[in-house]
Amino acid sequence: MKHQSIIRYNLIAFIIVLIFPGCSKENDSIAPFIKDGEIIYATRVDSIQSFAGNNRIKLALTLPPNRTATKAIISWNDNKQVKEVPINSTDKVAEVVLENMPESSYLFKIYTADNAGNKSIALLTSGVSYGEIYQNSLSNRIVASTDLDRLNSKLTINWSGSAQGEINTMVSYTNKSGTASNITVLPTESQTVLNEVKAGSTVYVQSKYLPERKAIDAFTVLKKDEILIDLRPGNYIAVGTRANYNADGSLASSVAIAIDKQLDRTTTPGIVTTNDIANLGNFADSKMTLTFKEDNTIEVSGYISTTAPIVNHPTLPKSTYDPITGKLFLRYKYTNADGAYRLIEEVLSPKP
Incomplete structure (x- = not known):
């Protein structure tokens, strides 16, 4: 019995020797990273959406329900430009509009921070700002033909198909009584009828566009097209x-x-x-x-x-x-x- 006990104790001692040197080496490998204490991260945003605008971009940050972050930090242009956005405890989404953004595409890095200065892991998203180049590329919806009913002072406008991004076309004219009138033409409409148009007046056509489906700004064609209502010939x-x-x-x-x-x-x-x-x-x-x-x-x-x-x-x-x-x-x-x-x-x- 005594001989068996000695063998048992020696076996236990051998196992302990094997275990402890291994633990010591593992701890040595992470020691430099925890010497100042455990790393704590702020809760990051769940998702990010960007919305194009006229020389500006809107970012919408969806926030998690249980969070420690009190602000979001947005950087772009290789961190040369930075914008901080306060995060309220009741907000589900934090929104910010970045103004004075020259027409271009951008890559944004977004992370959050809490009151203790802890930061989250950064997320990346892209966004686009439109401006003069896009504006100058736009044209008014094309008038395919017109039909002027002189007797009833009625003008029928037949439209060509709408262009990509067009949201409406405004038709402005003067009626017989001299009152200015406006009609909004949707991209799906192919014909517009103007009743009691004033002879000798001018009908103006001006289209409006969105550069992207969810853009925050619309662009109106700078120059109006004209249709002269000459009932006299x-x-x-x-x-x-x-x-x-x-x-x-x-x-x-x-x-x-x-x-x-x-x-x-x-x-x-x-x-x-x-x-x-x-x-x-x-x-x-x-x-x-x-x-x-x-x-x-x-x-x-x-x-x-x-x-x-x-x-x-x-x-x-x-x-x-x-x-x-x-x-x-x-x-x-x-x-x-x-x-x-x-x-x-x-x-x-x-x-x-």
Whole structure:
């Protein structure tokens, strides 16, 4: 029995010798790292989202429910720029908008810190800032075609397909009463109808874009496209009188006017021409020019048979245009080579 006990004790001693030297070497390997005490990390954020903007970027930091962190520290440009964000104990998400970010892509390093100065392991995320380069790449939605209903003062706009990132297109116009109106056109819409548009006014088209689906800023195209609403060119029914005077000023006769006329568009907005003068018919060597003014008066000029001048009526008020009805009230005079002259009063109504 005694011999067995000695063997047992020697075996135990041998095992102890094997164990303790190993433990000593293991402790020696980590000693330098814990000589100042245990390393404590602050709780890091759960996730990060970035949102593009106009020379700025928004970061949303999702926070864990049980946390020690009291602030988040964001750095970029090789840690040359740093932003600290306070974290409240009740916040589920901490948000920050980084302003004055030149148009570019960025890589952010984010870690948290607690009141004791302990920091979390850093997380990385990327973000994009848009600016002048993106702005200058944008254009307004393309107008495929327009259909102008002169009789009802109605403009139909047919659109081409919308571009990537387009969120809407604003169409601005003036109605018959002179009131400014706006219509917002969505990318899914292919046609827009403007009712009671004012003749001689301009329709403006301006589109708006988001550079990314969740971007915090929209970009509006800097220059508006224009559509001139010129209801005045077209076909009319003319009714009135032509008074024929001799060179001495005596009235020779009076003739009724009842004739269809066509007013032709020119390259200059607000100016139309016609070869149908009074009730003389259409002559290639004759032309009357109607210049529409902002106050809806009309300046009449031109010539008959190349040399006979056409001018405003010498005694009656100037010719006028009614933008509500689309009618023209013309009063003018032309003089023949022998001195005889004609005074004309006629009303031109848009032909259905």
